[in-house]
Amino acid sequence: MQQRIGREIWLKHYPVGTPTEDVFEIVKADIPEIKEGEFLIQNIWMSVDPYMRGRMRSPEETKSYIASFRLKKPLEGSCIGQVIESKNTKFQIGDYVFGDFGWRDYWISNGNGTIKVDSKIAPIQSHLGVLGMPGLTAYVGLVNIGKVNEGKDTVFISAASGAVGSIACQIAKIKGCHVVGSAGSDDKVEWLYDNIKLDYAFNYKTVSENNLSAELKRGCPEGIDLYFDNVGGNHLEAALDNIKPFGKVVLCGMISQYNRTEPLAGPSNLFLAITNRIRLQGFIVRDHYNLQNEFQSIMSKWISEGKITWKETVVNGLENAPKAFIGLFKGENFGKMLIKV
């Protein structure tokens, strides 16, 4: 059999500030023969996620919860592929599988960390989005961390048209909440009104920094019970300005901060957390993978009932993954950002 050659995307050096394409390189690699118990996967879909920026820091610099990416090695990330060769009885040629071994054309697995995915519920790439890590993040954040009160809470969700935010919005709506979202373009806001049926949505880019709090006051005239924070920075400050006594802040992500080279000041009104008896709680989805089955079963039901919709921004070609990743920080994604390998 002819030797297979696959492309891999490597990190050349750790970026300073917003990553540029020159920190990445595309490398061709020989794909070895699979051994007994192994199988070969050809990637079809690959996920680019904001959290990956946290791994693009040197081991000295990072205080992140997962290890730094190694330089001159293929970048790791979630992917969906298809088994094209197998010497493992549990994985057959043609099976679709999920793994954390993108960004590359091919990878070899012995089964560890590799999960078969069901293509019947929804298109296979939804296991990188609504049925995958972003969906579970939205679910855990609202339900387990935020302890959303059904039919009662006023919920504010930032980055509401993003992969996590858009699912969080819909779960909150399913749970009968008054839901307000922010997004970074008028198109996204329109989609939030028309498709996600938000009670209030606004384009934060057209709201001057000092007026974010006033904008939230319009959307949540009686105050916020639960803020699902994907953004940090002035969004968090404005939410604290509007939070109700005994309100909750779910700290899920701070995309406004990830590329900062200098520390950015935190919210200047954190004192309100005392006077209003607020709980702010950070979480990472990895601690909650035990809820994956419960979540997938509930989410599959909602999808089959037509209660959940989602957007994908698809970038074609493995070689365009760096550009797509960089685009996340400019809000170029609308919903889940995916690479069609």
Added chain:
Amino acid sequence: MQQRIGREIWLKHYPVGTPTEDVFEIVKADIPEIKEGEFLIQNIWMSVDPYMRGRMRSPEETKSYIASFRLKKPLEGSCIGQVIESKNTKFQIGDYVFGDFGWRDYWISNGNGTIKVDSKIAPIQSHLGVLGMPGLTAYVGLVNIGKVNEGKDTVFISAASGAVGSIACQIAKIKGCHVVGSAGSDDKVEWLYDNIKLDYAFNYKTVSENNLSAELKRGCPEGIDLYFDNVGGNHLEAALDNIKPFGKVVLCGMISQYNRTEPLAGPSNLFLAITNRIRLQGFIVRDHYNLQNEFQSIMSKWISEGKITWKETVVNGLENAPKAFIGLFKGENFGKMLIKV
């Protein structure tokens, strides 16, 4: 009977920044005759507390949990007095009582909001400190909000020699924790080591702002499980730098912030709350008065067993209350700041 005349301290106008003595005035007031069901109290002890700064803001400015002080009216604050006239069968002449009606020489009660205090457990003024609101604050913060893990947690307490902090330190020690405290003078640090038996204590005023985190690293080499925050500002930031995964931050007070005229930037490392899955929770003791009996019974036992000690800074004379209050923000108190009327 001769008409009684009492002194009252009024707020003339709302202070900007750190209060100065000219915002207060001493006024003489006629004390009316008591009516059926009422009794007259002569104040003996009066409490000055940092939280009162929050009430010295105009109703427009304040977002605080309790109403603004009214101008040209006696300031309200906790006090201990003795009944000197009574037309109420439940309160006899000679009874010691607690109320929220300082700062003045005399007040009249019909019993509402007035509690008899037991002078047998500890000196009566301890009902303004260790057995009163500051003690309950320390207890609720550590136990109910912080959910301190007995024998396991490393606990950092700022303003550790203050009325709340010093009790929190001792409760944490009773619960078998590794306890680290910060204070604002070498004398206070010495007391924390010698009398409170802290595992590590430091004078934050001799630590440069950037080294606070390194100082905490020395005191908590394995990281902080629970930070009891009385200070805010750079203390909070340094604590977040050193917090363990799944750590807790009890937001009790932010004395560094109370006199700010401009908003002060919050912690620039709040992102660590996500990566380390931290819970930050604000509380106010007023919501937990239902625990007062449980607390007093436990605290009385600890006091009788010699497990709790405390410091008082006593300022003589009602007329000196404004000066004593202002002194709180300069760290002039060592333990509980009291006025001996």
